[in-house]
Amino acid sequence: MASKLDNALEMIAAAKKVAEEIGTPMVISVVDEGGNMVASQRMDDALLVSVDIALNKAYTALAVKVPTEALATACAPGAELYGLNTTDNCRVVIFGGGIPLVQDGKVVGGVGVSGGSVAQDVQCAEAAAKKFEELIGA
Amino acid sequence: MASKLDNALEMIAAAKKVAEEIGTPMVISVVDEGGNMVASQRMDDALLVSVDIALNKAYTALAVKVPTEALATACAPGAELYGLNTTDNCRVVIFGGGIPLVQDGKVVGGVGVSGGSVAQDVQCAEAAAKKFEELIGA
Amino acid sequence: MASKLDNALEMIAAAKKVAEEIGTPMVISVVDEGGNMVASQRMDDALLVSVDIALNKAYTALAVKVPTEALATACAPGAELYGLNTTDNCRVVIFGGGIPLVQDGKVVGGVGVSGGSVAQDVQCAEAAAKKFEELIGA
Amino acid sequence: MASKLDNALEMIAAAKKVAEEIGTPMVISVVDEGGNMVASQRMDDALLVSVDIALNKAYTALAVKVPTEALATACAPGAELYGLNTTDNCRVVIFGGGIPLVQDGKVVGGVGVSGGSVAQDVQCAEAAAKKFEELIGA
Numbered sequence: 001m002a003s004k005l006d007n008a009l010e011m012i013a014a015a016k017k018v019a020e021e022i023g024t025p026m027v028i029s030v031v032d033e034g035g036n037m038v039a040s041q042r043m044d045d046a047l048l049v050s051v052d053i054a055l056n057k058a059y060t061a062l063a064v065k066v067p068t069e070a071l072a073t074a075c076a077p078g079a080e081l082y083g084l085n086t087t088d089n090c091r092v093v094i095f096g097g098g099i100p101l102v103q104d105g106k107v108v109g110g111v112g113v114s115g116g117s118v119a120q121d122v123q124c125a126e127a128a129a130k131k132f133e134e135l136i137g138a
Numbered sequence: 139m140a141s142k143l144d145n146a147l148e149m150i151a152a153a154k155k156v157a158e159e160i161g162t163p164m165v166i167s168v169v170d171e172g173g174n175m176v177a178s179q180r181m182d183d184a185l186l187v188s189v190d191i192a193l194n195k196a197y198t199a200l201a202v203k204v205p206t207e208a209l210a211t212a213c214a215p216g217a218e219l220y221g222l223n224t225t226d227n228c229r230v231v232i233f234g235g236g237i238p239l240v241q242d243g244k245v246v247g248g249v250g251v252s253g254g255s256v257a258q259d260v261q262c263a264e265a266a267a268k269k270f271e272e273l274i275g276a
Numbered sequence: 277m278a279s280k281l282d283n284a285l286e287m288i289a290a291a292k293k294v295a296e297e298i299g300t301p302m303v304i305s306v307v308d309e310g311g312n313m314v315a316s317q318r319m320d321d322a323l324l325v326s327v328d329i330a331l332n333k334a335y336t337a338l339a340v341k342v343p344t345e346a347l348a349t350a351c352a353p354g355a356e357l358y359g360l361n362t363t364d365n366c367r368v369v370i371f372g373g374g375i376p377l378v379q380d381g382k383v384v385g386g387v388g389v390s391g392g393s394v395a396q397d398v399q400c401a402e403a404a405a406k407k408f409e410e411l412i413g414a
Numbered sequence: 415m416a417s418k419l420d421n422a423l424e425m426i427a428a429a430k431k432v433a434e435e436i437g438t439p440m441v442i443s444v445v446d447e448g449g450n451m452v453a454s455q456r457m458d459d460a461l462l463v464s465v466d467i468a469l470n471k472a473y474t475a476l477a478v479k480v481p482t483e484a485l486a487t488a489c490a491p492g493a494e495l496y497g498l499n500t501t502d503n504c505r506v507v508i509f510g511g512g513i514p515l516v517q518d519g520k521v522v523g524g525v526g527v528s529g530g531s532v533a534q535d536v537q538c539a540e541a542a543a544k545k546f547e548e549l550i551g552a
Contacts, residue, residue, distance in 0.1 A: 003458045034310015035186050037465050041453045044417045051451050063187035077215050080256045083223040083232035088190040090228055141320045175327050177317045182279045189313050311462050339463035353491050356532045359499040359508035364466040366504055 004032060007135050008039040014131035015113055015124040019043060026115035026124055027054035030101075033108045035059050043115070050114035056091045057098030057112025057125075063088070065107045069096030069122060097121030099129045103136050142170060145273050146177040152269035153251055153262040157181060164253035164262055165192035168239075171246045173197050181253070188252035194229045195236030195250025195263075201226070203245045207234030207260060235259030237267045241274050280308060283411050284315040290407035291389055291400040295319060302391035302400055303330035306377075309384045311335050319391070326390035332367045333374030333388025333401075339364070341383045345372030345398060373397030375405045379412050421549050422452040428545035429527055429538040433457060440529035440538055441468035444515075447522045449473050457529070464528035470505045471512030471526025471539075477502070479521045483510030483536060511535030513543045517550050 002010075008030035019026040025043035027050035032038050037058075042051055057068050064071065071094035074081045085094045096118040101109035111132070113124040140148075146168035157164040163181035165188035170176050175196075180189055195206050202209065209232035212219040223232045234256040239247035249270070251262040278286075284306035295302040301319035303326035308314050313334075318327055333344050340347065347370035350357045361370045372394040377385035387408070389400040416424075422444035433440040439457035441464035446452050454469055474482050485508035488495040499508045510532040515523035525546070527538040 005455055005457055009455070032310070034308070034312060034462075036310060036462055037454065037456060039453075039455045040451060041419055041423070042451060043419055048448070048450055060187070064185055081233055082210060083213065086223045086228045087194060087231055088187050092187060143317055143319055147317070172324070174324055175316060175318060177315075178313065179281055179285070179315045180313060181281055186310075186312055336463070340461055357509055358486060359489065362499045362504045363470065363507055364463050368463060 002135065004038055007132065010135060011111055011128040011131045012039060012041050015111070015128040016041070016043065018124045018127045019113075019115070019120075022116070022120055022123070024116035024120055026113050026121070027051050028124065028128065029055040029058045029112045030128075031055070031058040031062055031110050031112075033062070035062050035110075038109070046115045053093055053114035054097070054112040057093045057114060057121075058110040059091055059098075059112070060093045060110070061098035061100040061112065062107060062110035064092070065100055067096065067100065067122075068093050068098035068112075069118070072096070097125050099125045101129065101132050103138070140273060142176055145270065148273060149249055149266040149269045150177060150179050153249070153266040154179070154181065156262045156265045157251075157253070157258075160254070160258055160261070162254035162258055164251050164259070165189050166262065166266065167193040167196045167250045168266075169193070169196045169200055169248050169250075171200070173200050173248075176247070184253045191231055191252035192235070192250040195231045195252060195259075196248040197229055197236075197250070198231045198248070199236035199238040199250065200245060200248030202230070203238055205234065205238065206231050206236035206250075207256070210234070235263050237263045239267065239270050241276070278411060280314055283408065286411060287387055287404040287407045288315060288317050291387070291404040292317070292319065294400045294403045295389075295391070295396075298392070298396055298399070300392035300396055302389050302397070303327050304400065304404065305331040305334045305388045306404075307331070307334040307338055307386050307388075309338070311338050311386075314385070322391045329369055329390035330373070330388040333369045333390060333397075334386040335367055335374075335388070336369045336386070337374035337376040337388065338383060338386035340368070341376055343372065343376065344369050344374035344388075345394070348372070373401050375401045377405065377408050379414070416549060418446060418452055421546065424549060425525055425542040425545045426453060426455050429525070429542040430455070430457065432538045432541045433527075433529070433534075436530065436534055436537070438530035438534055440527050440535070441465055442538065442542065443469040443472045443526045444542070445469070445472040445476050445524050445526075447476070449476050449524075452523070460529045467507055467528035468511070468526045471507045471528060471535075472524040473505055473512075473526070474507045474524070475512035475514040475526065476521060476524030478506070479514055481510065481514065482507050482512035482526075483532070486510070511539050513539045515543065515546050517552070
């Protein structure tokens with residue numbers, strides 16, 4: 001059985017492949033079921049701000065159990081969770097690019113991507129999440 | 139006379155009972171009049187983000203002396219307290235689920251619940267606050 | 277099978293019983309295998325500083341995989357890990373009262389106690405750890 | 415010319431190889447000349463505390479321009495830099511396992527390893543630093 005780290009590296013490779021295709025350097029991070037970092041990589045010339053954002057998107061997806069893009073609407077002014085992004089020591093990221101990793105119906109980790117437009121970040125994160133599903137045979 | 143801790147544990151038990159009835163695992167926290175934790179419990183499979191949020195809802199209710207749901211409107215863009223949630227080291231939570239504990243007309247603590255929808259969090263927090271009133275014979 | 281939270285509450289009860297016997301109010305905290313809080317309780321009149329210390333003793337025991345009392349010597353001036361206590365956002369506590377929880381040879385959590393002398397803290401933490409072994413049938 | 419990220423991944427692979435040989439799971443991190451993370455990996459079962467320490471050893475080696483093991487003596491009570499470890503938001507690690515990366519006489523990055531004894535951490539970090547020298551043809 002592949003290690004958690006090997007799986008994370010394959011997921012990151014899948015996201016990087018998409019990032020290279022679209023020509024935008026990204027930071028890609030994976031956390032485990034406890035919210036702790038397994039692996040993180042910053043592609044050359046990726047935005048420095050993305051080091052924190054990618055990791056915290058991964059954390060948020062795990063800690064809230066939804067893709068981070070689902071939070072944008074829920075946290076808008078007037079919506080139910082307005083203000084969520086300043087909780088938990090500001091680790092909660094409320095725009096797209098973080099996806100929970102689900103195995104046997106349980107959230108067991110998260111992947112986060114940052115560096116491009118939100119749509120690009122989501123596209124790369126989805127490639128990583130798809131790779132995870134392949135790796136666990138889902 | 140029951141200890142503060144025993145009272146907090148009974149309040150948490152009351153909130154947990156509701157959480158079990160509605161089938162959503164919660165984190166429930168109680169703070170005293172100094173804003174310091176008395177007790178906190180994370181039900182199995184509760185969102186990790188809720189560990190911080192439940193405690194800070196309890197803190198906010200005590201520190202601002204209103205239920206946290208009252209802050210959503212007051213902190214909306216254009217409203218009087220816009221930006222409150224980023225003060226006090228971002229411990230201020232501005233959506234529902236935190237309730238101040240009142241004894242003899244004085245705020246003496248707070249209870250906070252996180253893990254479900256805001257309505258569910260409020261429902262659990264109210265069960266805890268009601269238990270507090272029973273315990274002090276109010 | 278008992279829930280993680282129920283186990284933590286039984287561990288805390290075991291530590292509290294010892295704390296009451298020796299007449300010193302304590303804070304007792306339990307974290308899971310990801311280092312996240314499961315439950316924490318502050319006995320009436322326990323030192324406020326202990327809220328942070330108990331939780332971080334539990335975290336340290338999990339994160340370093342040794343009882344925290346083993347770190348005192350290792351972190352003394354001139355010793356190998358001098359300076360360890362200021363790493364990891366100062367969450368590393370290097371005096372006794374934190375014990376890793378071991379199941380099937382793997383560290384799956386930690387318990388931390390603070391409020392008395394180090395010897396008293398250790399005594400209470402050991403009662404909690406012993407309860408954990410009973411609960412898992414070790 | 416290889417990318418910074420590719421170089422970092424080769425350095426981490428070299429450190430991991432040594433970690434596997436000595437049978438101790440490690441966290442290995444690389445930062446660039448700005449002190450920002452390029453890549454970080456946590457081997458399965460590595461100490462959670464090492465996530466922060468490995469990154470900050472890499473940062474410290476870059477930021478102070480010496481191997482972190484050189485700081486232990488300099489920061490001892492009575493020595494010139496006593497207290498250095500609590501500066502810079504406690505990012506300064508003063509025991510071995512962080513090594514500056516030097517190119518053309520200039521410090522251009524740092525590598526940090528944490529998870530074993532200090533001697534083991536240093537051994538792995540040296541393997542990474544040696545790989546860096548190979549990669550730049552030094």
